[in-house]
Amino acid sequence: MTNFNWLLDGSIVGVYLLVTMIAGLMVRKYVGNVEDFLVAGREMDVYLGIASLAATEFGIVTCMYTAQNGYEKGFAGATPGILMALAMAGVGLTGFVIKPLRDSGVITIPELLEKRFGGRIRWAAGVVIVLGGLLNMGVFLRTGGQFLVLVAGLDVRYLEIMMTALLVGVAFYTILGGMLSVLVTDFLQFVVMSAGLILVTILILMNVGWEKLVTTVETHYGAGGFNPFVNSTMGWEYVVFNLMLNIASVLTWQTIIARVLAAKDTRTGRKIYTRTSFFFVCRFLIPGIWGIAALATLGPVANTLEAMPTYLSTAVPAGLMGILVAAMLAADMSTDSSYMLTWCSVIYNDILAPFRKQPWSQRKGLFWNRTIIALIGIFLLLYGLWYPLKGDLWTYLGVTGTIYLASISVLLIACCYWKRANSWGAAASIVVSAVIPASYLVMEQLPSTAAFAKSIGPYYSGIATYLLSGAAMIIGSVLRPGSRVEGRPAHV
Amino acid sequence: MSKHWFWWALSMACVVWYSTITVYVAIKGAADIKSMLARLGKGRRTGDS
Numbered sequence A: 001m002t003n004f005n006w007l008l009d010g011s012i013v014g015v016y017l018l019v020t021m022i023a024g025l026m027v028r029k030y031v032g033n034v035e036d037f038l039v040a041g042r043e044m045d046v047y048l049g050i051a052s053l054a055a056t057e058f059g060i061v062t063c064m065y066t067a068q069n070g071y072e073k074g075f076a077g078a079t080p081g082i083l084m085a086l087a088m089a090g091v092g093l094t095g096f097v098i099k100p101l102r103d104s105g106v107i108t109i110p111e112l113l114e115k116r117f118g119g120r121i122r123w124a125a126g127v128v129i130v131l132g133g134l135l136n137m138g139v140f141l142r143t144g145g146q147f148l149v150l151v152a153g154l155d156v157r158y159l160e161i162m163m164t165a166l167l168v169g170v171a172f173y174t175i176l177g178g179m180l181s182v183l184v185t186d187f188l189q190f191v192v193m194s195a196g197l198i199l200v201t202i203l204i205l206m207n208v209g210w211e212k213l214v215t216t217v218e219t220h221y222g223a224g225g226f227n228p229f230v231n232s233t234m235g236w237e238y239v240v241f242n243l244m245l246n247i248a249s250v251l252t253w254q255t256i257i258a259r260v261l262a263a264k265d266t267r268t269g270r271k272i273y274t275r276t277s278f279f280f281v282c283r284f285l286i287p288g289i290w291g292i293a294a295l296a297t298l299g300p301v302a303n304t305l306e307a308m309p310t311y312l313s314t315a316v317p318a319g320l321m322g323i324l325v326a327a328m329l330a331a332d333m334s335t336d337s338s339y340m341l342t343w344c345s346v347i348y349n350d351i352l353a354p355f356r357k358q359p360w361s362q363r364k365g366l367f368w369n370r371t372i373i374a375l376i377g378i379f380l381l382l383y384g385l386w387y388p389l390k391g392d393l394w395t396y397l398g399v400t401g402t403i404y405l406a407s408i409s410v411l412l413i414a415c416c417y418w419k420r421a422n423s424w425g426a427a428a429s430i431v432v433s434a435v436i437p438a439s440y441l442v443m444e445q446l447p448s449t450a451a452f453a454k455s456i457g458p459y460y461s462g463i464a465t466y467l468l469s470g471a472a473m474i475i476g477s478v479l480r481p482g483s484r485v486e487g488r489p490a491h492v
Numbered sequence B: 001m002s003k004h005w006f007w008w009a010l011s012m013a014c015v016v017w018y019s020t021i022t023v024y025v026a027i028k029g030a031a032d033i034k035s036m037l038a039r040l041g042k043g044r045r046t047g048d049s
Helices: A008-030 A034-042 A046-056 A060-094 A098-103 A109-117 A119-137 A140-152 A156-207 A210-225 A235-252 A254-262 A266-276 A279-298 A304-315 A320-351 A362-386 A393-417 A423-445 A450-479 B005-048
Strands: none
Touching: A008 A156, A008 A320, A008 B005, A034 A156, A034 A254, A034 A320, A034 A362, A034 B005, A046 A156, A046 A254, A046 A266, A046 A279, A046 A320, A046 B005, A060 A140, A060 A210, A060 A235, A060 A266, A060 A279, A060 A304, A060 A320, A060 B005, A098 A254, A098 A266, A098 A393, A109 A119, A109 A320, A109 A393, A109 A423, A119 A320, A119 A362, A119 A393, A119 A423, A140 A156, A140 A304, A140 A320, A140 A362, A156 A254, A156 A279, A156 A304, A156 A320, A156 A362, A156 B005, A210 A279, A210 B005, A235 A254, A235 A393, A235 A450, A254 A266, A254 A320, A279 A304, A279 B005, A320 A362, A393 A423, A393 A450, A423 A450
16 A cells, blocks of 8 residues: 555656656757767756756665665665765865866767777777676666555556656657756756655654664664674675775766766866765765665565665655655656766767767767667666666675776776876776676576675675776786877876 | 764755755756757857858
8 A cells, every 4th residue: 555646646747757858858959969969068067067967876776775775784874975975075176087087078988098098998998888887777777667666556567667668758858859858857857856855854854753763773783773884784895895986986987977078167077076975975865764764664574675665655645755756757767868878978989989980970970879879778678677686786786887987997097197007907907897796796696606706795896806907907007018009198 | 862963963964955955956057057058059050150
């Protein structure tokens, strides 16, 4: 039984979807060339950037895994959010990596890497970025559908239909309007999403109460529910892995970097980073509080990922339920559209680069960008339907993201700041960074190696990937000096 | 509250900061969209002529 009222809440959701679709489609007329399509003609200003970045980096999937973290780890589950906020603020204030990246005027990270390491590394980096990004995004749809089905009380059989409908709607305006549609809809989605998140949190704090939330965490997790270092499922390795992961994400996660590249200048890009940084604490802590409230109300449940939506389905009253569902749809649509466009930009700009010996016309470029987005949508639909998720969602996202985060962050830092870095080091770093997490994922799925994978754990595997990827860059560059494309940092 | 003041303060900061920034970004972001589309529209007209 759920409080979702089809007339009242359904109308709120319907109006929201209609307004978003109209806004997304209206701006398509401003798309005149590939740069308009991929980086909005580099005309984005600070506040639109903040709204877009916040909306993109908060999807239903985010809400689900951060609530799961809160349910399973208590307040300590918000640790990755604090680490990401610190990383974001630090990079924004110093301009570390993002300044040379934006100054270079590239559309994607591999394009910058080519200036230093050559065309082959650009291509390989593009493949690794798309592979890690799509595997990461592959679970978004199913998780989003799970949330909506549980909260709205729909039959589970409708999950696939909901996922498909959601994706088709998002793909429609993204294909037509590219980054411009993404930015305008992100803005609307940020407002709706934020309103829903704030209202539901206030409702929970009033109904459940702070004292009960704290007592619940104390009862179930003791001191570990407040301190990640003494939590039995976290520990120093969890904190170190998440620190590395978040620094790498801030520097190289293409959907985040896309906002810097679409910003009207470098100063604007840095401001977007510093002013959005605290949002990343909210991103983990607010749904974390929802997860703790679910634990306080429902007690232990078999599927911890579903605890929060199950709790909300009865805790949120009609009317507010419509705002909540609209908010979560907003969150999901903004994430899906940005992610599809971002991976498309890398496929078009970098992976297809060798096939563009002669420059393509703008018309042909736009056609291929739109086709790639449609193909990504089909892939997501198929992958989302069959991949069985094992372990907790945040860890899966961390491991798949590490496939590219480790090597690309090493390559980017070396490209901008280390004169001796060369293509041999870059290639070694990419191979090491892809092999370790991919092997871990395969071992986790195979019955014969699942126990071994579990004994290593995702955190040690992740830490090893970052360290060995950095070591591979140094060793490769030192062993084969003189093979770099240029003898100076790429952005100079 | 006093025992776990860090998490209490951080949670309250999230609610207050997020509420404030939402209203502020909603107003300023709308102005950003308007000027971005104006610049793009002007650029297209210049390109056409």
